[in-house]
Amino acid sequence: MKKIIYVLLFFTAFNTACKKASTGDEPISPVTPPINTELPSGAKDGVAFINNGTSAIVTLYAPGKTSISIIGDFNDWSTSASVMKKTSDGNTWWIQIDNLNPNSEYAYQFYVDGKLKVADPYCEKILDPDNDKYISAAVYPNLKAYPTGKTTGIVSIMQANQPLYAWKNNSFTRPDKNNLVIYELLIRDFTTEHTYASTLAKLDYLIGLGINTIELMPVNEFEGNLSWGYNPSFYFAADKYYGTKTALQNFIDECHGKGIAVIMDMVLNHSFGQSPMVQLYFDGSKPTVNSPWFNVDAKHPYNVGYDFNHESAATKKFSKDVIKFWMQQYKVDGFRFDLSKGFTQKTSTDDAGMSAYDASRIAIWKEYNSYIKSIDPNNFYVILEHFADATEEKVLADDGMMLWNNINYNMNEATMGWLGNSNFQWGFYANHGFSKSENLVTYGESHDEERLNFKNITYGNASGSYVIKGNLATSLKREEIAAAFLFAIPGPKMVWQFGELGYDVNIDFNGRTGEKPIRWEYFADPNRKALYDAYAKFIRLKKNNSIFNSTSATYNLAGGVKYIKLIEGSNTVIVVGNFDVVSQPANVDFGSSGTWIDAVGNNISLSSNNYTATLAPGEYHIFSKTALK
Structure with a gap:
């Protein structure tokens, strides 16, 4: 992608993301130091539902962070109620949330180091307080309301019993x-x-x-x-x-x-900048050196946004x-x-x-x-x-x-x-x-x-x-x-x-x-x-x-009259046309005499191997020895 495509988009998104990353509308809550413990069975990046969907193990890969809580509908967005545990290597944070309704959608975020709220990088649905209001019910029916007054920024959505799609066409063969x-x-x-x-x-x-x-x-x-x-x-x-x-x-x-x-x-x-992975390791202008995913500065001259x-x-x-x-x-x-x-x-x-x-x-x-x-x-x-x-x-x-x-x-x-x-x-x-x-x-x-x-x-x-x-x-x-x-x-x-x-x-x-x-x-x-x-x-x-x-192709595409010649077995196809704005003579070796079938015009009969004609500007033909399907 070309840099010019993104310049305005980039700076607008960057400023918006920085505002969303801030939690300046509320005091910083003291957080209990995390407990070091290994991931339970069944955990995965993001959300893993257990106990028939009444519980969820939620994880976040965030090396080097000091404290992380999960906030959401299930704890009234409290920044201190649900402190996440940390694995012994210090890289992954997790928590089990119980007493969930498998049929309900729950909005949630991660509250990181007492100052940053981010959505789940692995979530399958988000709510955006700035942009969702422009999405009509005809486009997205029954969209969950944003938890206004509870939090700020983009929030993740999790639901155990998501609507499941029943696939009908399971024997599709991809085209060559x-x-x-x-x-x-x-x-x-x-x-x-x-x-x-x-x-x-x-x-x-x-x-x-x-x-x-x-x-x-x-x-x-x-x-x-x-x-x-x-x-x-x-x-x-x-x-x-x-x-x-x-x-x-x-x-x-x-x-x-x-x-x-x-x-x-x-x-x-x-x-x-809206990405939680960017926000987790960000100094206000670019990713920090300890980001697990992003370069501080792009390593190549073609980049836009933040470089993986x-x-x-x-x-x-x-x-x-x-x-x-x-x-x-x-x-x-x-x-x-x-x-x-x-x-x-x-x-x-x-x-x-x-x-x-x-x-x-x-x-x-x-x-x-x-x-x-x-x-x-x-x-x-x-x-x-x-x-x-x-x-x-x-x-x-x-x-x-x-x-x-x-x-x-x-x-x-x-x-x-x-x-x-x-x-x-x-x-x-x-x-x-x-x-x-x-x-x-x-x-x-x-x-x-x-x-x-x-x-x-x-x-x-x-x-x-x-x-x-x-x-x-x-x-x-x-x-x-x-x-x-x-x-x-x-x-x-x-x-x-x-x-x-x-x-x-x-x-x-x-x-x-x-x-x-x-x-x-x-x-x-x-x-x-x-x-x-x-x-x-x-x-x-x-x-x-x-x-x-065909693997047998010859062509001349340099001048006003251009042609492509394809050979397969006993058949030959020749596409010839005049790209000039004046009439031009065409002289092409067809390889054999006889009748040639034109897929877009009248058939011709050649007495020799050479096709000679004066082509009007824009005139073209698709000739073949054998009729095309």
Whole structure:
């Protein structure tokens, strides 16, 4: 993630978190010195219910603290009534709370060293006095009221008998990596209701498009409500602004029932000031040197928020706990790990400003990948937003991980008709040194990139009557030719939401991470619907014809006339198109004469191996020797 995305968010969240961490509204209570005793059987990080849910063992990992009490609904928020015990190693604090109603929700916090109140890092639900008031009952029914007047800051929720979701689709088979067509989606900006349920209601639209995977931008609790989610604070709690835990589980279950995998965007490079883990070891401006999880200062130049130290045993344990939780509780099919090159303790970059080869970071990622495989070896997707040294990415790919591959700039130059930097051959896995196309997730748009059609309309080239700039119909046809080439490149692909309709609102509208207009009316526009239909055709061709994952590919993507040639057995597919703004001659060796079938136009008959034609600007064809499905 880019630093510019977070600057305002960061300082706002930091100031808010500092206020929440203070307990200046009440006197400091004397606390009885803790008793050293080992954890009882059944205890775990966070809350473990025993005795049929009438008791709870609550633990907090907090090395070096002097005293900790638990405060909450069960003791009228008394800071002295429930003093926690400490294990003999001084690292973990725990207490057993009795006489609970298993069906009731209990709000609670930890009261640390007589001055700090924090929520439970492992809790699955929080109450936020500043932001929950903006969550309607339609989005989150029967939300427990905040204990106003009893405490301050964010509180945790525990409940023995939580509503349980009954999974229906337990035999879902994940699509092969090579055939993934991922739809990256921000729930906040996808429907006006911004809920899992309202997103689910649009599933037929996505099925019609042909995608087989949805990648949700972060849905665990983050600071505020109106966020992209890359400012995380609670890693086990689903963000309430999008709905309930069971609504998210139902979303994933229903997607599985329709043959669609669900990937979760996971942010473990950093955390923000609202995090109790940050607050527990904080000097007022940054983490302290004794934090088990965070570096005092970020160890790499790409960081936002507070930088996790992934060489720390405590951070590794926490990260693995988070990973396992979402894999098992929500049955997600993969993770897209944000800013994965940040999992380093080095500051080195190469001459191009990219992250230089880092053996220690490779070891960290291999360890996490191995752990994920130990939980679920069945084609679970591990996708890294890495953008580091190519030799490092190759090692990670050889270990089975998938790498994000951004061709936005060059592809957008092509769609705008500016040819000097329009070569998007970086989309081919061999140019990365990878041995398999399945390890490279190529995209023309993501949440982080300017929308292709915004730049088409704003900056597009022109010649005579052929005009891209300001011309919606022409700009959309430019999107179409680019999509034909994108889906012809072997390997998994990703589409950013509404890219299939030529979404053309500037990424910085209302601030980069601010809410964007939701334009479902696009679907009724014939030109935009034609782009959707073209996407659907290209996706269908990719999924139904294995030649689009061929290991035999040649191409020329440097000039105005570009082509991709794929060979598999006796069949050949050639995608050829003119990205110039004037007519251009095409001369491509098809490899054989005879009849060639055009998936998007009229068939042709060649008397020789060479295809020669004059292509109008924006004209393209998908030729094959054998009819495509």
